[in-house]
Amino acid sequence: xxxxxxxxxxxxxxxxxxxxxxxxxxxxxxxxxxxxxxxxxxxxxxxxxxxxxxxxxxxxxxxxxxxxxxxxxxxxxxxxxxxxxxxxxxxxxxxxxxxxxxxxxxxxxxxx
Amino acid sequence: xxxxxxxxxxxxxxxxxxxxxxxxxxxxxxxxxxxxxxxxxxxxxxxxxxxxxxxxxxxxxxxxxxxxxxxxxxxxxxxxxxxxxxxxxxxxxxxxxxxxxxxxxxxxxxxx
Numbered sequence: 001x002x003x004x005x006x007x008x009x010x011x012x013x014x015x016x017x018x019x020x021x022x023x024x025x026x027x028x029x030x031x032x033x034x035x036x037x038x039x040x041x042x043x044x045x046x047x048x049x050x051x052x053x054x055x056x057x058x059x060x061x062x063x064x065x066x067x068x069x070x071x072x073x074x075x076x077x078x079x080x081x082x083x084x085x086x087x088x089x090x091x092x093x094x095x096x097x098x099x100x101x102x103x104x105x106x107x108x109x110x111x112x
Numbered sequence: 113x114x115x116x117x118x119x120x121x122x123x124x125x126x127x128x129x130x131x132x133x134x135x136x137x138x139x140x141x142x143x144x145x146x147x148x149x150x151x152x153x154x155x156x157x158x159x160x161x162x163x164x165x166x167x168x169x170x171x172x173x174x175x176x177x178x179x180x181x182x183x184x185x186x187x188x189x190x191x192x193x194x195x196x197x198x199x200x201x202x203x204x205x206x207x208x209x210x211x212x213x214x215x216x217x218x219x220x221x222x223x224x
Contacts, residue, residue, distance in 0.1 A: 004155075043156070043199070043214040050209075058211065090155050097203065097210040098144055103155030 002026055006091050006104035013081040013111045021076040023091030029050050031094045032074040033058075033101065035068060036087040043090065049074055081111045114204035118215035123130060125222050128189050133218045135200030136182040141204035145183050147176050150197045150217070152162040159198075190222045 004025045013019055020059040023032065034046040045058030047066040055066045063085060065077045074093075078085060088108050119134045136143065148156035155160050160169040162178040169176045173194060175186045185198055197219045201212040 040216065042216040043201075045211055048209075048211070056209065070120065092155075096163075100146060100148075100158035100161055101156075102158065103148075105155050106153070 004091055004093055004102050004104035006089075006107050007064075008107060009030065009105070010108050011110070013078075013109065015081060015083060015111060017081050017112050018077070018079050019081065019109075020108075021091075021095075023074045023076070023104060025072055025074075025091075025093040025102070027093060027095075027102065028071070029093035029095055029102070030071075030105055031096060032068065033094075034061065034076045034094045035092065036103070037090060037092045037106075046076065048088075081109075083111045085109065086111045114202070114213050116200055116213055116215035118198075118200050118203055118218050120218060121216070122219040123221070125187075125190055125220070127191060127222055127224050130186070130188045130190070132187070133185040133198055133220070134182060135185070136217055137200075137211070138181075138201045139202050139204045141205070145178055145203075146201045146212065147183070147185055148201065149191040152197055156199055177204050187220070190220075192222045195220055195222045 006020045033048040035043045046058050048090050049055050049068040052071040067075045088106050090106050091104045094101045116137045122190050147159040150156045158177040165180045177184050183197040199217045201214040202214045
């Protein structure tokens with residue numbers, strides 16, 4: 001019963017590099033989300049998906065892309081990392097919009 | 113604009129000293145209010161969902177209540193293991209879809 005698994009847990013990137021964060025859930029949830037958490041800003045929604053093959057923009061989507069090719073996986077990509085993308089990234093999943101979300105343990109990303 | 117404000121930002125209590133955390137919100141058409149607990153270095157953990165004014169939910173030493181403008185998380189006779197950041201979130205419509213909007217959290221410390 002792993003729930004939501006995020007990889008990697010930590011990463012340091014140089015400005016302009018690219019990377020992909022992987023989120024995997026084993027609860028057969030339809031909905032998946034990517035949030036970023038910054039001091040004093042709270043959790044902000046980057047992108048989300050309401051099912052396999054679908055994605056949509058959240059509150060702060062600029063500089064990020066996502067894909068949901070399989071129901072259990074939700075990938076977050078940074079094409080050209082910037083220092084402003086230094087943050088802790090959380091993936092979450094839920095059965096529907098009106099149920100509590102299950103969060104992963106986070107990825108701490110530093111862009112230098 | 114949909115907003116969630118939590119107070120206080122930080123609260124330090126002695127073991128056994130009861131208190132309440134506040135979450136006030138402005139949202140058009142509340143669909144649900146959620147409370148989460150977040151431990152350092154971990155993802156948020158779902159606690160409660162409240163759907164209508166007057167509703168209450170309890171779990172161990174925690175009780176969540178909801179009015180039309182705010183929610184309270186009451187903690188009775190807390191123990192050191194209750195130390196964590198408590199996050200409040202409301203369902204809000206963003207770009208035509210229901211999403212969770214999070215407050216910045218209350219950092220609770222229980223001293224033995």
